[in-house]
Amino acid sequence: MTKLKAILTKVTAIAVASAFVLPALFTSPAKAFPDGPIAFIIPFGAGGGADIEGRLLAKEMSKVLGVPVVPINKTGGGGAVAYTYTKNSDANGQTVVWNSLSILTTTNIGNVPFDYSALDHVGQVEYQPMPLVVSAKSKHKTLKSFMDACKAAPGKLKMAFAGFGSGTHLFGLAMMNEAGCKPALLPVKAPKRNAVLLSGEADIASHIFTNPVKLVKAGKLRFLVISSGKRSPQAPDVPTAT
Numbered sequence: 001m002t003k004l005k006a007i008l009t010k011v012t013a014i015a016v017a018s019a020f021v022l023p024a025l026f027t028s029p030a031k032a033f034p035d036g037p038i039a040f041i042i043p044f045g046a047g048g049g050a051d052i053e054g055r056l057l058a059k060e061m062s063k064v065l066g067v068p069v070v071p072i073n074k075t076g077g078g079g080a081v082a083y084t085y086t087k088n089s090d091a092n093g094q095t096v097v098w099n100s101l102s103i104l105t106t107t108n109i110g111n112v113p114f115d116y117s118a119l120d121h122v123g124q125v126e127y128q129p130m131p132l133v134v135s136a137k138s139k140h141k142t143l144k145s146f147m148d149a150c151k152a153a154p155g156k157l158k159m160a161f162a163g164f165g166s167g168t169h170l171f172g173l174a175m176m177n178e179a180g181c182k183p184a185l186l187p188v189k190a191p192k193r194n195a196v197l198l199s200g201e202a203d204i205a206s207h208i209f210t211n212p213v214k215l216v217k218a219g220k221l222r223f224l225v226i227s228s229g230k231r232s233p234q235a236p237d238v239p240t241a242t
Contacts, residue, residue, distance in 0.1 A: 021099055021119040023091040033093060037068040041097040043082035044162070045075050048190030049210045054098040057125060075189075078102050078166035080111040087118050096122060100208070101130075101167030111165045128209045129228040130171045131238070135197045136222050143175075143224040143239065146204060150181035159183040160193050160202035171227055172206030175241065197221060 040058040044050040055071045062069040074082040079102035089095040097103075097119070107116040132143065140146040150157045159176065161168040164187060176183055186202050190211050196202040197212075198220060205212070213234060215221040223238040231240055 021121050022096045034067050039095045040069045040071045041082045042073045043079040078163040080106045129226050131223045131226045133205045133212045147179040154182040157183045157203040158186045160186045160188045160205040163187045168206040
């Protein structure tokens with residue numbers, strides 16, 4: 001098994017389990033908790049799916065906890081900047097990070113100088129797969145069609161993904177490597193990834209399901225495959241990969 005496949009196996013069939021974590025060694029303090037505002041760290045940029053969902057979650061957490069839960073974007077390194085910031089914060093429960101599959105990829109490929117166990121999980125919020133997506137105008141209506149074209153012209157077709165070391169990067173690479181395909185790599189933040197597909201700047205994108213689904217339903221983008229053990233009820237005709 002290659003290192004890439006080993007990492008992807010460890011991250012449970014290439015799916016995103018969005019959750020929030022806090023520095024390890026946190027124990028319930030003697031005084032009332034929470035004691036003041038909570039910093040809610042978001043690893044990705046404003047406007048993307050992770051940012052939108054994270055801000056909604058922070059708002060609801062604030063209602064439940066009775067203190068401000070303040071969203072703070074700490075971007076870079078496929079999540080490494082946010083996870084490092086959280087790991088280095090005081091282990092008092094007042095700093096949490098909204099995370100995804102990237103917390104496993106960054107700690108397994110060496111993007112951060114600490115292990116996954118340096119952070120403790122608080123809870124899981126959602127579980128969503130990753131698809132490979134093309135423009136609806138693309139001539140490639142199946143994954144095989146794209147892979148055949150990619151193998152025939154190494155380095156010509158461009159694959160967009162969140163950033164080096166991210167879950168979308170590793171999922172995309174795993175799928176391409178399995179088919180013997182070598183695309184040009186185009187790291188693009190989530191809010192712009194759909195745009196580069198629509199403009200033709202990218203030929204395919206490795207995505208988080210919620211980011212392109214509205215454009216897929218609007219007939220502007222097309223799913224080729226979804227990383228899941230079973231077909232999605234929102235895209236029942238799209239094949240899966242695990």
